Amino acid sequence: MLNRIKGKMPNWLFIVIKAMRDLPKIINNYIYDIKRYIKYSSSVADNKRLKLEAQITAKYHVIEKGLSMPEPRVGFGKDRVNRLIFLLDRYICKGYCVETTQIQAAIQVLDKYFEFNRSATDNYTLGMVQRANNLFKDIKLNNHIGGTLLMDKDAYLAKTQINFKEFAYGRSSVRNFTEVNVDIDLLLESIKIAQKTPSVCNRQSSRVYLIKDKDKIKEALSLQNGNRGFGHLINKVLIVTSDLNAFKGLIERNQSFIDGGMYSMSLLYALHYHGLGACALNWAVEKGKDSKLRNALNIKENENIIMMIGVGHLPSSFSVPISKRKDLNEVITII
Ligand SMILES: Cc1cc2nc3c(=O)[nH]c(=O)nc-3n(C[C@H](O)[C@H](O)[C@H](O)COP(=O)(O)O)c2cc1C
Structure with a gap:
């Protein structure tokens, strides 16, 4: 309908009419997205099982990453570790399942962290070790699923071939x-x-x-x-x-x-x-x-x-569109 009257009016007027027609719909759909994000993400409420597990994963990941750094520093990331123990405590207190891959990995990463920091004697670290030991003493752990892997360059590269x-x-x-x-x-x-x-x-x-x-x-x-x-x-x-x-x-x-x-x-x-x-x-x-x-x-x-x-x-023969890709100079900016 709009396209039919397109040629019969100035272009700016056509754009204004089109915007007025589309804008409420766009806003309405954005509101749908916003509502869904606020309701279902961990932005507001964050203590349901999946929300807690996601936060635990994010936290243990940072520590696991820290352990894999070229030269990790003894005592790194203490506050994050403290927060991870706090989140795991909340998770366990709520009676959520501790056999999921992510909870098992989180506990193992903490274990590896304390092993790496075994020379630490400050009260903060010792307090965390004690809290962790109490919290996890009855939890059975799976095989090695949390911590770091030492990679051999040749073996790593062999798999790229x-x-x-x-x-x-x-x-x-x-x-x-x-x-x-x-x-x-x-x-x-x-x-x-x-x-x-x-x-x-x-x-x-x-x-x-x-x-x-x-x-x-x-x-x-x-x-x-x-x-x-x-x-x-x-x-x-x-x-x-x-x-x-x-x-x-x-x-x-x-x-x-x-x-x-x-x-x-x-x-x-x-x-x-x-x-x-x-x-x-x-x-x-x-x-x-x-x-x-x-x-x-x-x-x-x-x-x-x-x-x-x-x-x-797949059939024995079939057509596909060429779907020509852009040249490199059309997509790359070297800075
Ligand atoms: C997110 C996404 C949505 C797509 N939707 C459709 C679709 O609805 N119908 C269709 O035939 N192809 C669809 N495609 C396939 C693309 O047309 C195709 O990937 C593109 O033309 C490049 O071709 P190629 O995949 O053969 O390399 C979609 C591709 C992507 C990545």
Whole structure:
């Protein structure tokens, strides 16, 4: 309708009318995002299990990182260690599960920290050791999952000698699939590889919904606006989300999209590694559709939906768009 009257008025007037039409919608959708962030991130309330666990992870990560520095200083990060013990105390007092990977790793990192600082004799450190011993005395620990690993350069480099260039250049978004069923185990293996994706403070906010039910796949794809012409061939849909519990405060308001985006790329590579065809499917929607998908698939309210990925087996031959990339001089600024 607007486009029809575009040529019949001055351009500035067209822009004003368009802005007046779109602005309330944009503000409305931002309010939806703000409300969700305030309600589900750790910005306000922070003592639910997942929120506490995310803070514990962020804290133990800093200490684990400190232990891996070229020359760690005896007594480094005492206040952070103190805070970590405080958070673990709160977590344990609430009766939350201590067998999760992150709590186990946190306790082990503290152990390694005190081992590194065994020469410290100040009351602050000794007090922390005592509190930690009391707190963790009844907790059974798993194998080595927290602390540092000593890497040998040659061994480290040996693992880089896959042909990543060929692999990365060889991947394309695939929009044509056979009817052969995609084995769930292949998808689980791919998700496991994607778990190695870096994330802010190792907080690992990414989650994956694996949709195998045909009706649910159809319903999900009917809400997505980029699968016309090939959606009916998609065998499984993965939906990557990011748990807002992992984030806190103003400065982390966009972090879920960064962590979720990186995770999604790893997942695309992992699917490619397993010989599957895959296509990222945008979740660029207004709040109404966002709610519809949540309701249809029981996607948790505390998670931001990052994208869908359509997956299937490759036909013996298929076309892909060239999707020409920009030249280096179009993207690089050397300073
Ligand atoms: C976040 C994201 C959303 C995308 N959404 C769609 C989509 O809805 N439909 C589609 O056909 N392709 C989609 N794509 C695929 C892109 O079109 C494709 O990655 C790009 O053209 C580069 O091509 P290539 O993946 O073959 O290298 C999406 C890609 C990304 C990263």
